[in-house]
Amino acid sequence: MHAGHSLGEFEQVVLLAILRLGDSAYGVTIGAEITACTRREPAPGALYTTLDRLEDKGLVSSRMGDPTPQRGGRAKRYFTLTASGLAAITRAQQAYRRLLEGCEIPGLTYA
Amino acid sequence: MHSDHIAEWILSLVTSRDRAASIAGDLTEGAAARGAVWFWTGVLRTAASLLWRGLAERPARVAGVAAASLAISVALWLLVAGLSVVALVAAHIKSGHPVEVVSIGYSIWFFVPALLIPLLTGRLLARWAPGREMSACLAYAIICSICCFISIALFPPGNRFSVSVHVSLIDAAPLALVVAGAVWGRHRRLRALQV
Numbered sequence A: 001m002h003a004g005h006s007l008g009e010f011e012q013v014v015l016l017a018i019l020r021l022g023d024s025a026y027g028v029t030i031g032a033e034i035t036a037c038t039r040r041e042p043a044p045g046a047l048y049t050t051l052d053r054l055e056d057k058g059l060v061s062s063r064m065g066d067p068t069p070q071r072g073g074r075a076k077r078y079f080t081l082t083a084s085g086l087a088a089i090t091r092a093q094q095a096y097r098r099l100l101e102g103c104e105i106p107g108l109t110y111a
Numbered sequence B: 001m002h003s004d005h006i007a008e009w010i011l012s013l014v015t016s017r018d019r020a021a022s023i024a025g026d027l028t029e030g031a032a033a034r035g036a037v038w039f040w041t042g043v044l045r046t047a048a049s050l051l052w053r054g055l056a057e058r059p060a061r062v063a064g065v066a067a068a069s070l071a072i073s074v075a076l077w078l079l080v081a082g083l084s085v086v087a088l089v090a091a092h093i094k095s096g097h098p099v100e101v102v103s104i105g106y107s108i109w110f111f112v113p114a115l116l117i118p119l120l121t122g123r124l125l126a127r128w129a130p131g132r133e134m135s136a137c138l139a140y141a142i143i144c145s146i147c148c149f150i151s152i153a154l155f156p157p158g159n160r161f162s163v164s165v166h167v168s169l170i171d172a173a174p175l176a177l178v179v180a181g182a183v184w185g186r187h188r189r190l191r192a193l194q195v
Helices: A009-024 A027-038 A044-056 A083-100 B003-012 B017-034 B036-057 B059-095 B104-128 B133-154 B160-171 B175-194
Strands: A060-068 A074-081
Touching: A009 A027, A009 A044, A009 A074, A009 A083, A027 A044, A027 A074, A027 B017, A044 A060, A044 B017, A044 B036, A060 B017, A074 A083, A074 B017, B003 B017, B003 B036, B017 B036, B036 B059, B036 B133, B059 B104, B059 B133, B104 B133, B104 B175, B133 B175
Parallel strands: none
Antiparallel strands: A060 A074
């Protein structure tokens, strides 16, 4: 058994979205990426509480960007994965991969 | 005050100011394409989620703070009620006839603690649960409701004792004033941190 943080499904989705977005991950783009990839629009409340929780756990870090006029002069809060966030999502995905090995799921090609 | 400033203020009650500003900014950006209903639904759902998170993360601590504040609030009300009885008895003995309780002086005597005790309770919640003031108010409201239901079950209407118990609990629960006291305490704490 690995020590460390166990991740819920939505936490994994959020971490993967941040990983995909790289330097441009903030609330709006993270929500849009999740919607595009999962075809499910996350509730803003769920997204921001999850981001807060991940930051409190030390799995993501955030920095404030510059204020922009289309946001009423408010700054964007950019998120990036920390080393322990990357380790946690790697462990979680490896567990999924082990579970998938040997399974025959229609419509899913597993390499 | 624009609507997005109101939204930011609401969010700043349940999270830090910079987080509230960035969330309000995200929702403002999204509202350009989706409209005002989506914006306000997002604000309220986000505030509710953050409020609940504050309670769910440390339920024992927040509930303990709320219970202690409620106990102090009820104790203060019982003190006011006790002093009122003493004053009425003293006035009755002095004048030799029953005292008119529906008087301006009597109303003021009860109006002042009715205003001050909930505000003080809110300040206590803010002092004992810094950063989770609104979650403590939510816990306070839940505990107040549970106490009211238990008191009604234990002392059904018609019992003389039930009246004093219900009045003590109901008078201790004007939640709007409690929340106002907690918001006041939160703003004072944040202002002190800035200084």
